[in-house]
Amino acid sequence: MLRYVTTNPGKVREAEEYLGEGVSQLDYDYTEIQSDDLGTIAARGAREAYRHAGEPTLVDDAGLFVRALDGFPGPYSSYAEDTIGVERTWELAREEDDRAASFRCVLAYCDGEGFDASPDPVDVDDRVAAAAAGPEADDDRETLPVKLFEGRVRGTLVEPRGEGGFGFDPIFEHEGATFAEMDEAEKNAISHRGRALAKFAEWHAER
Structure with missing residues (x-):
């Protein structure tokens, strides 16, 4: 069974569209480190x-x-939404x-095993991530490789x-409609998460 770590059941439904019923939700509050890189965080x-x-x-x-904002808010999107808000981000x-922008998503997969070579990157630098999380999170356990899959959708x-x-769905327009104007099926069909899931599903089917 593949466990999708999220508090959002909508993400699990989206994952099921690509992975079938072999995925279930895991509500686990993992340590979210501060980093400028989505892959390192995931x-x-x-x-x-x-x-x-x-x-x-x-x-x-x-x-x-x-x-135009040098990638802001990027990995800090959730914090920016909670602090300056969607309207203020638009005003900036x-x-x-x-006004070009993109939504990006990185999926990180870990099953305790190594990975054969493929175009998708593997994160093996457990020490750097642990250091970013703080000394209380660092330990001497064996490094676990993590396979990364990125999806993005460009817009304005x-x-x-x-x-x-x-x-930020209300201010992100893709091909004439904002994400907030799309229903769930329309958005999932072209979303950054959906594109990452499609890559992962193709790879995972051969795992």
């Missing part, structure tokens, strides 16, 4: 969740990357000539529109 979470559950685990980390981007920041979705 990999640290996947290792910790695997050590907790003792089963193959999948952790994701995602963010909104605004080109509105002053820019270039616009004035908030739509009542659906969550987070």
